[in-house]
């Protein structure tokens with residue numbers, strides 16, 4: 001059965017989703033955007049013959065559309081997801097799920113009430129390294145987990161400087177909500193999302209504030225808008241306590257002063273039987289363990305996967321089987337509760353309880 005998809009958001013990520021759905025043989029039948037011209041331009045540029053281009057509500061009213069993908073500024077995730085659910089559509093919403101815990105809860109409630117599906121765009125769960133790490137951990141190769149590392153350092157990688165990404169009212173924050181959401185989700189998903197207890201974090205804003213001085217090379221969702229707003233953090237660091245006795249260290253930057261590639265996107269899972277490390281965007285992982293009285297590094301030959309294909313097929317499969325396999329609303333709420341606590345801790349300058 002083919003699945004018919006509508007995409008809300010004709011921007012950078014909307015195009016990525018569009019290509020992924022088409023590549024995997026699904027029909028994208030509608031594109032919606034607050035800027036209808038942008039939707040029309042995308043339909044034209046991608047030769048989406050016969051597809052509808054309009055406002056989000058036009059897509060929700062389209063009877064052919066079964067699943068809706070929402071790829072718009074974070075502030076609109078909740079209202080658009082709820083509208084889509086109420087219109088009877090299944091929803092794949094981009095990360096972060098929402099601006100905060102309260103919004104995430106409202107989205108879960110709407111999905112329950114309408115009996116529609118809510119999947120969160122945790123695309124790294126489907127990557128080569130994400131899938132392989134999960135397999136090894138579930139097979140018991142790590143044993144009891146005691147420490148997790150979640151890093152995503154960019155030297156000069158502020159997205160859309162001056163635009164919605166750097167406007168707190170639209171995005172909810174800087175790299176912690178933008179990149180932290182990916183690494184916190186993946187690392188905690190790998191170990192079964194242990195109950196999140198407390199967080200201590202600090203966020204900084206040394207690079208983006210003086211927009212004209214910011215030395216960027218490339219820019220996602222750019223170019224810079226020098227007359228725009230920058231009122232979010234551009235680097236963030238946190239320690240999170242998970243039950244029963246696990247520490248999680250999170251370091252994420254859009255900008256920082258370190259030599260290129262000296263600090264990267266290293267993820268780590270450490271247990272009493274073994275430890276796994278890999279780069280978030282990497283193609284291989286290593287397992288450190290003990291075998292026959294030797295310290296051994298295991299480097300499996302991994303089947304290379306396209307994470308976007310994986311996510312796209314998971315959503316289509318959910319629509320067919322009526323069940324989201326794992327990246328569901330509850331797991332989005334779990335991550336959101338950690339993000340909220342990190343920001344709260346930074347503002348209060350002390351460790352705080354994590355509340356979902």
Ligand SMILES: NC(=O)c1ccc[n+]([C@@H]2O[C@H](COP(=O)([O-])OP(=O)(O)OC[C@H]3O[C@@H](n4cnc5c(N)ncnc54)[C@H](O)[C@@H]3O)[C@@H](O)[C@H]2O)c1
Nearest residue numbers: 009010011012013014033034035071072074076094095221
């Ligand atoms: N999974 C990933 O790795 C990844 C990567 C980049 C972005 N994202 C997420 O995708 C989302 C969009 O980011 P982007 O980079 O595509 O941004 P973008 O600025 O390139 O595009 C956003 C689009 O949304 C439209 N829009 C704005 N407000 C709207 C509204 N109220 N209703 C309908 N359309 C509206 C804009 O006109 C624009 O076309 C964000 O939530 C971001 O966090 C995810």
